[in-house]
Amino acid sequence: MLKKTLAALALGSALLSAGHAMAADYAIDKQGQHAFVNFKISHLGYSWLYGTFKDFDGSFTFDAAAPEASKVNVTLNTDSVDTNHAERDKHIRSADFLNVSKNPTATFASTSVKSTGEGTADITGDLTLNGVTKPVVIAAKFIGEGKDPWGGYRAGFEGSTTIKLKDFDITKDLGPASESLELIISIEGVRK
Template sequence: MKKLMVAATLGGLMMAGGAAQAADYQIDKQGQHASVNFKISHLGYSWIYGRFNDFEGTFSWDADKPEASAINVTVNTESVDTNHAERDKHIRSEDFLNVAENATATFTSTGVEVTGDNSAKVSGDLTLNGVTKPVVLDANFIGEGDDPWGGYRAGFDATTTLKLADFGIDYNLGPASETVELILTVEGVRQ
């Protein structure tokens, strides 16, 4: 789940419509201006929302040539947080993320297809629960510019839906809970 969220967020960073030159950005982990969130149905009766509290990444983005952008993100899977300690413990277990064997999830972009003035599809390889699969993130450019501390920032969001079984997660939560939606928001600081 973490990887997907991170992938979606990073995909947004590759949108057209921003800075006039290619630049490298560090995801603003220190200021908590980025998030990797997810939502999954609980038995078809309600939604469970969660996030990964610990992740890091970088991206390279050129508004004039967004198809040449690149993104790399690593998520600490043990940092999963659904605001319920016992459920989080279960998600960390072998039934789901198996954090004892798979302490991180990663996303590495492989391509960007611009789909509009501020949107793109970001393809990449997501490794989650020890399984690597290609995923596509629907990304959007939010904005960019100078910050009050003398830096320059760019922000994006992205979403994707993952099939849990594709990543070796086959714990039976019922047919309404076979997929998880990742919602990523990323703000990067130009280096």
């Protein structure tokens, strides 16, 4: 009888532990603004121009024990671009760049996640920008996870990728130093 009880307790403990190691779904913390989609691009080869997208939403699935089972989906409002200069932002929203009247959103949907080391992974996915969909690889780093002060559970990541503007039919000639831009992403999610 004691052996059966201990076996049942051991099995119950194993199942509970396995539950913590299973994949969990997270909503990007848009309300608390604990997530950022930023970019930088060379300005004529003389300096860096930085910008951000202020309106985006998404979710991810994360399993620390099996990172390759993770998934990411993000949708952003291209009209929310902000480079801290109203006239430049208006130009970026035009047909020369993001063409927001025709393409009001940009999306990223992961297709695979490959662990590259302790707490790092390459997230491959389809980026749709300016009406064009191309595969990109985001070099991601796990920042941390745990309980928050409000009774929730959170996980956070950062990542970056470089894209060529011409790959997304952005053909405005800004000179050779400005043919590519770096996307810098910082995401914190709240477990659903």
